[in-house]
Amino acid sequence: MGNMTKLRKYHDEAAKLFEIIKPGVTYRVKDLATESGMPFSTVHYVVRKTLEQNKPGSPLWSLPVVESVSAAPEAKMNLASSVTSIKSAEVYIPKVEKEYVRWGSSKDIEAIMKSRMFYPVYISGPSGNGKTMMVEQSAAKAKVPFLRVQITPETDEDDLIGGFRLINGETVFCKGPVIKAMEEGALLLIDEIDRGTNKIMCLQGVLEGKPVLIKKTGETVSPAEGFNVIATANTKGRGSDDGRFSAATIIDDAFLERFVSAINQPWPSKAIEKKIVGNHMDKFDSVDTDFLDKLITWASIIRKTFEVDGVDEVISTRRLCHIIKTFSIFDDRAKSIEMCINRFDEDTITAFSDLYSKIDAGELTDEEAEEVNTAEVDVP
Structure with a gap:
């Protein structure tokens, strides 16, 4: 098998060409170009870099001699693996996610x-x-x-x-x-x-x-x-x-x-975010519309407070989805929130937890929550 390390280009074309080339057979470049459907110049480059010329000046080329015919398939396999290593394996068409909601841009x-x-x-x-x-x-x-x-x-x-x-x-x-x-x-x-x-x-x-x-x-x-x-x-x-x-x-x-x-891209509106988080509830088979409504209100208040420098942290849409995932495991609202905000400092954890407790207990309705003073969730 030819030395593929000499190839500086046309690696995919080389792989295609070696599906045609057989051990012990001699080939002309023009015949390989016709059979493969590739340009003559491309085939000529690959042939010169990977095959052996029968003798100087000869138009005939063949695979380098191997120890035995039985060794040829193994050599071909090694070639294929080296070519595969430089193919575009990471390029793919993404799968459509059911929980995705189109919004914004x-x-x-x-x-x-x-x-x-x-x-x-x-x-x-x-x-x-x-x-x-x-x-x-x-x-x-x-x-x-x-x-x-x-x-x-x-x-x-x-x-x-x-x-x-x-x-x-x-x-x-x-x-x-x-x-x-x-x-x-x-x-x-x-x-x-x-x-x-x-x-x-x-x-x-x-x-x-x-x-x-x-x-x-x-x-x-x-x-x-x-x-x-x-x-x-x-x-x-x-x-x-x-x-x-x-x-x-x-x-x-x-x-x-x-x-x-x-x-x-800003934060999604409350209506859009409710749909996003609701879809995640469906995904994890943990639908709780009351919890959903209260989470959206909770996150909205925190963001408004953050915008006026009332708190140092914010609850992202991703974190709300993390809370839903945690809720699907533990079936406990307070624990799910606590586990997902524990990365914040203690003052922030306390402020966010207390705010949700008020919303969950019905002490803040949707209308009242929108008008809540930033001092209610301000971190000392």
Whole structure:
């Protein structure tokens, strides 16, 4: 079997070609090109890198001699595994989630995806308000290939574009998620992009929809039709003034300018959130409409209090769904809330618990709760 580590490109084409090539048979490049339906130049490149020429100047090529015919299938299997390691296994069409509720800018995101245009979008908003879910489920509805990459302060070009990995004792270049998405014409979701450093500046060309040069192999990859980028963040790229998102960085303005549009996603309305959380009750078979109503009121009061600096923490839509999941296990309202807010400091836990107790006991009706003074839930 040929030395696949010599291939700098056309790995998928090589896999297809080796479904045709048989041990002990000689081939002409033009015949392989005709049989495979691939361009002559592509086949010629793969053949030169992986097969042996019968003699100098000969038009005939064949697989390198192996120790025995029985060893050939094993060699072919090793080739297949090395090729598989660099295919786009992470690209998929997301499954439609029954509990998902379309709201906010979801219709706009779906329209962008269905257009199949290259139209980079930057979505910002509080943590836990459904940004990532909106993008994923929009891709599911539009049946668009999807790939998600999570950004951290350590994310660099090797993670995004690709790098060399040791596989089965051989050094193989593995394409990163950006290249895979480009080749597949997929939607690339860059999650928490404001957690990155200047190490992700390699994405600038990508955000222009232009071909990307893989410096480590010399290959130039052009984006396939349908390729697009959507980024999510908790900030607008200017850092976090209040310190809530301490890992959020200030993003270079030239980098941000490459996004065609920006969307700021707020908290859902009470009606929308009630539907979202209610769907999770259905999902976990723990329907309790009274508990649902009181949770929505509770979260709404806390957010309004947070907006006027009455408390330091907030209850997200995601945390409400966590409470429902916990409730489905323990069937205890107070315990479910307590377990899901224990990450806060003691004063906040006490304030939030006391507020819910008042709502649960009927001491605050919906109308009264809307007018509650911030001092009632203020943290000392």
